[in-house]
Amino acid sequence: MKSRVTSTELLAAAASAYNHLGGSLREAVDPDMGTWQAYECGRRALAARARAQEWIIPEPVARRVEELQTALAASPPDDALEWLDRFPHTVLEAIDRRHRGESLPDTPRRRFGEVTREAAVARPR
Secondary structure, eight states: OOSSEEHHHHHHHHHHHHHHHHHHHHHHSOGGGSHHHHHHHHHHHHHHHHHSOOOEEOHHHHHHHHHHHHHHHHSOGGGHHHHHHHHHHHHHHHHOTTOOTTTOTTSOOOOTTHHHHHHHHHSOO
16 A cells, blocks of 8 residues: 555545446346436436545555455455445445544544633633
8 A cells, every 4th residue: 555545546446446336237227226326316416526626545544445446356246335435434334534533543532611611720710
C-alpha cells in the first residue's frame, strides 16, 4: 500500500471492485428483482464521491477499504446480493471525513462541558 492514498484513487479502486460485482450479477439475477436499481444507486454514490475535491485518506481508513475490497473479491457468489448494498455504504462511511471517532485515537471525544471544567481546574485563582 502506498503511504499517501488519495480519495480519488481509493474510490476508483472501490468502484472497479463494485463494477466487477455488478458484472457477476448480470447473469445470475432476475432483471425484475430491482437489483439493477440498487446497483446503479451504489455505483452513482461511489462515482459522486470520487468527483468531490480530492483529499488524503488516513492509512488506517485506506487499509479498511482495501480489506473490504479483498472481502468482496473473496466472497462466494451466493453473497453477492448482500454485498450489493453493503459495499458502497460501508466504503463511503469509512472514508467520510466527518466520522473519524475510531480512526483518530489521539483525539478523544468530549462531552459538553468537559472543556469548561478542564479550563476551570487549570486556571489559577
